Amino acid sequence: MEWTYHNPVKVTFGVEAYRSISCYVGDRKALVISTTGFVNRGGLDSLKEILGDKIAGVVSNVRPNPDVEDMAQLCADSHQYNFDVIVAIGGGSVIDAAKILGAGMGSWGETPATIRDFLSNGAKVNSGGIKPVIAIPTTAGTGSEVTPFATIWDNSLHKKFSIDNPGLYPEVAIVDPKLTYSLPELHTITTGLDAVSQAFESIWNRKASPATIAIATQSLSYSLKALPLLVWDIRDEKARNELMAASLLAGLAISQTRTGIAHSISYPLTAHYGLPHGLACSFTLPAILEFNLQHDDGRFAQLASSLGKSGTEELVVCLKRLLGECKIYMRIREYIPSSIAVISLLKEMFVPERANNNMIPIDYKIVQFFLEKSLESGIDALH
Ligand SMILES: [Fe+2]
Incomplete structure (x- = not known):
């Protein structure tokens, strides 16, 4: 190693x-x-x-x-x-x-x-x-x-x-x-979801090391707790402090690994529809996590244990629940008209350099699968 x-x-x-x-x-x-x-x-x-x-x-x-x-x-x-x-x-x-x-x-x-x-x-x-x-x-x-x-x-x-x-x-x-205490709710949630996304993308990264995994794990231990608390009460200063620490730590982790396919998927959605970055880079996280879990080399089992979860399945449940609490699809729907509009950007979303950052190789078809899986109960269901 x-x-x-x-x-x-x-x-x-x-x-x-x-x-x-x-x-x-x-x-x-x-x-x-x-x-x-x-x-x-x-x-x-x-x-x-x-x-x-x-x-x-x-x-x-x-x-x-x-x-x-x-x-x-x-x-x-x-x-x-x-x-x-x-x-x-x-x-x-x-x-x-x-x-x-x-x-x-x-x-x-x-x-x-x-x-x-x-x-x-x-x-x-x-x-x-x-x-x-x-x-x-x-x-x-x-x-x-x-x-x-x-x-x-x-x-x-x-x-x-x-x-x-x-x-x-x-x-x-x-x-x-x-400095974040007066940040409005939408901004708090969208930026907080970016921190969550960056920590996960650093963990399932090809360039992940024991140092970056430890840092990203600590980041998630803060953000997965703090973000739901802030959805409940935007004035919770302790949660604000922890979310800020989560953001800093996720930044330190990706400074070494870079981000991955969830970020690659996000950019065309921001460029074409103005979708806030944190929403664009987090709605695919559960699909990517479930895929990478099939190839767990121990890092997810360790992550689940460090976060006090009973196993990796609970990690997926926790992530899905977080996105639900942040009302992510309702928010995305304000910017994007339909799932078809999202899928039509697939070619722009697949950037081999980012896809290759994933812990195991992923191709165009897999990215399409991530999108379809993420959208199936998402945007259109709310129309
Ligand atoms: Fe980001």
């Missing part, structure tokens, strides 16, 4: 951890990147209180699922400021955009065409251009604060760029659950 684990991000986790940001910025000038929502909720005021004149500028117009046009605007807006470090405070979209901006500063221009070229080449970092990123997530789900990945969309072509480049690792991740 041979494996390596390397993640260079310095992580600090805890309620009020956010207040330590000044130490991590140090003597540097910071460009703050966020969303209008964060500014409207008064977040910028408290950041200004903490960082004072260390803030060189603020760009707060990052939109969900940023595309190449948004990146061109972000680059243009940022170039007017003199800064040494980027402070990205927001959800996965903000952190992903900041990571690409940090990698590209000084190495690419400001047009969608040059950004497409930069992304097509894997966002290779120009050594003179890189700006470090301090990532502060305000959602519990993507784990982007500790991964070398970024997703940027090309809306005009209904596609996305999935960048995987060690140059995208943030310098520091400040993970403060308190």
Whole structure:
């Protein structure tokens, strides 16, 4: 058995951890990147209180699922400021955009065409251009604060760029659950389901190691308990804290393994129908789990035992119950008209590189089976 684990991000986790940001910025000038929502909720005021004149500028117009046009605007807006470090405070979209901006500063221009070229080449970092990123997530789900990945969309072509480049690792991740306390229910559930999905996808991954399985297992021990509690009571702060820990741990696990076929299936649904990422990447999880269970090399039996389940069957029941409690099909139905609409995207969903991440090889037919099995009692039944 041979494996390596390397993640260079310095992580600090805890309620009020956010207040330590000044130490991590140090003597540097910071460009703050966020969303209008964060500014409207008064977040910028408290950041200004903490960082004072260390803030060189603020760009707060990052939109969900940023595309190449948004990146061109972000680059243009940022170039007017003199800064040494980027402070990205927001959800996965903000952190992903900041990571690409940090990698590209000084190495690419400001047009969608040059950004497409930069992304097509894997966002290779120009050594003179890189700006470090301090990532502060305000959602519990993507784990982007500790991964070398970024997703940027090309809306005009209904596609996305999935960048995987060690140059995208943030310098520091400040993970403060308190920043999620006011997150609305839909956002809490969709991002939380992303954390669940990423932990499972790391466990049934070809690149899984004892380290990543241990981390992903701990992530699931938090999320499978916390998410139903939050569905019941969105103000449950202990559950919020645990879901944030689950998100961080799932991010650490996939930073080594990447994700798998459930994520591959999700992207066309987000590109074509705007389906929130966490819904798109979780509705197939039970079908994929049941399939992989037939080839259990011991990892699922161990997972079930670690989670206090009587066996792997109970794991499946627990996952199905979670998706039911999150009303996943009712939510998906608000975006997607029918099962046929989902199946029609099958060709785009099958990406061999992601499919090959599964613990045993899966082909196009198996992906079709996952979809049909996931949909049979799903979207159409609710119409
Ligand atoms: Fe994800």
